Amino acid sequence: MLALARRHSTLLALSAITVVAVVLVRVLKGPAAVAHAWGGSVDLMLGILPSMLAGMLMAGSLKQLIPSGALAKWMGAESGWRGLVIASAVGMASPGGPMAAFPMVLVLTAGGADIGCVISFIVSWGLNGFNRILVWEMPLLGTDFALLRFLSGLPMGLIAGALARRIPMTWVPPEPKQR
Amino acid sequence: MSGQVIIILIALVCFGLALRRGIPTAQRALRETKTNLARVMPMMLVAMPMATFLAELIPADVASGWLGAGSGVGGLVIASFAGGLIPGGPYASFPLVLTFLKAGAGPAQMVALITGWAVLAFHRVVMWEVPFLGPRFAVIRTLASIALPLLAGLIAMALLPLFPSLAVPR
Numbered sequence: 176m177l178a179l180a181r182r183h184s185t186l187l188a189l190s191a192i193t194v195v196a197v198v199l200v201r202v203l204k205g206p207a208a209v210a211h212a213w214g215g216s217v218d219l220m221l222g223i224l225p226s227m228l229a230g231m232l233m234a235g236s237l238k239q240l241i242p243s244g245a246l247a248k249w250m251g252a253e254s255g256w257r258g259l260v261i262a263s264a265v266g267m268a269s270p271g272g273p274m275a276a277f278p279m280v281l282v283l284t285a286g287g288a289d290i291g292c293v294i295s296f297i298v299s300w301g302l303n304g305f306n307r308i309l310v311w312e313m314p315l316l317g318t319d320f321a322l323l324r325f326l327s328g329l330p331m332g333l334i335a336g337a338l339a340r341r342i343p344m345t346w347v348p349p350e351p352k353q354r
Numbered sequence: 355m356s357g358q359v360i361i362i363l364i365a366l367v368c369f370g371l372a373l374r375r376g377i378p379t380a381q382r383a384l385r386e387t388k389t390n391l392a393r394v395m396p397m398m399l400v401a402m403p404m405a406t407f408l409a410e411l412i413p414a415d416v417a418s419g420w421l422g423a424g425s426g427v428g429g430l431v432i433a434s435f436a437g438g439l440i441p442g443g444p445y446a447s448f449p450l451v452l453t454f455l456k457a458g459a460g461p462a463q464m465v466a467l468i469t470g471w472a473v474l475a476f477h478r479v480v481m482w483e484v485p486f487l488g489p490r491f492a493v494i495r496t497l498a499s500i501a502l503p504l505l506a507g508l509i510a511m512a513l514l515p516l517f518p519s520l521a522v523p524r
Contacts (some may be wrong), residue, residue, distance in 0.1 A: 184481065188441050189400045196407035208410050215406035219449050220398065226358045229365035231394070235387035236368035239379050271390070272443060273478055277486040294495050298502070302472040309361040311444040312468075315452050319519045320461060327465045327510040331473065331502045339498040346490045 223314060230310030234270030237306075241268060244279075247286025252340075254292065256333070262292035263332035266299030270306040284348045295336030302328045398445045405449030409457070418458030423521075425463060427508075433463040434503030437470025441477040461520045466507030473499040 200208050246265055250258045262283075269276060279300075280293045288296070303325060312321040372383040421429050421436075440447050451464050474496070483492045514520065 185442055185477075186396055186400060188477075189397060189404055189446060192441075193400050193404040193407065196404060196411060200407050200410045204410055212403065212406040212410050215409070216402040216449075219402045219406065219452075223398075226361045227394070227398075228391070229358075229362040231387045231390045232383070233361065233365035233368045234390060235385075236365070236372040236380075236383040238386055239372050239375065239383050240368065272393075273482040277482050280487055280491075290494060294498055297495065298473055298499055301475065301478075302469060302502075307444050309364065311448045313361075314358055315448045316455065316464075319517050320455070320464075323461060323510055323513055323517050323520060324465050324468055326513060327506040328469060328472075330509075331469070331499070331506060334505070335473070335495070335498040335502060339494055342494050342497055344490060344494050346488070346494055349486075349488050 219315075223311070226310045226314050230306055233309075234306050237268070237270045238275070244282045244286050247283045247288045250283060250286075250288035250292035250296075252289035252291075254289070256337075258289070258292045259295045259333045259336040262288065262295035262336060263299040263303075266296040266301075266332060267303045267305055269296075269300050269304065276300045281348055289340070290346055291336040291340035294339040295332040298335040299332030302331055394443070394445065397442060401442055401446040402449055404446065405453060408450065409453030412453070412457060414457055417454050421454060421459040421463045421467070423460030423462070425460060427504075429460065429463045430466045430504050430507035430511075433459075433467040433507065434470040434474070437467035437472075437503060438474030438476050440467075440471045447471045461517070462507050462510035462514055465510035466503045469506040470503035473502050 197209065197212075200212055246261060249261050254261075265283075266276075269279060276297060280297060283293050283296060308321055308325060312324065316324075369380065369383060373380040419425065421433055425432075437447075440450065447468065451468060454467070455461070455464055479492050479496070483495065
């Protein structure tokens, strides 16, 4: 039930923003602007559809192939920078949205990964996931911009992980839940 | 569209590898694909119009002024936090960034915005991080990453001379 509400909350929030935006464009800019914006969104969708379908197939296949949990033994508290590098790389290679990535944090922790490594993992997943770069960033924003963005983001997983190890707070994973 | 060809090839290779593991693995891969598509498609149908309609509403001087290439570090800070406020997945953020870039926003500011969206992700903290991993994890993760969008923007500024194609407004 909670999961259902969570899933729909995003859709509801996006729908609400969209409806408000459509009404505002109609009122403030007139019907020509509305037609222009619809045209733009159809172009966007058609442009992204082939890579999105391919990206989904890639994510679905990779999930069957990558045993990320097995790598957790290289991500302990004593693993130093090497652990953070491995965790970042696993994060970048991990396909799928938050419903896949956050449970992975629990899997990695259970396998021995420390807080620095799981934070490297989650930051690199969010920022530099290959799947998202290939499906969205390159087709929409161009290869050059995607490369600039990727290079600028590359050290971030390591920095976040190293900082997290210095923050004087402990985290105990919650009891496993359904989903 | 070389990126599109690359992703299609990679997808086929990955699926081929799954197929080599046996038919059941390939079937699981396809089922996973179908589930993900069913989840993302409705979001996309709503988010694409959201991006293009918001683009009509964004005053030109916000993109080219506040977030323009000349906005400097102040623009990076605004972009970082604005990015953190964008809800939803890449289907929502990237079309918005595209429209900002077309309207004259600076590439480094957009790097900060994407980084803010990806690592601050206030919406994702509430929807996923706290429910799954607890508030302490969210606090540690946020403290460790709060400065990263600005830092990424600064790195992008430093790298920008290497990308002459991005210097001219498109």
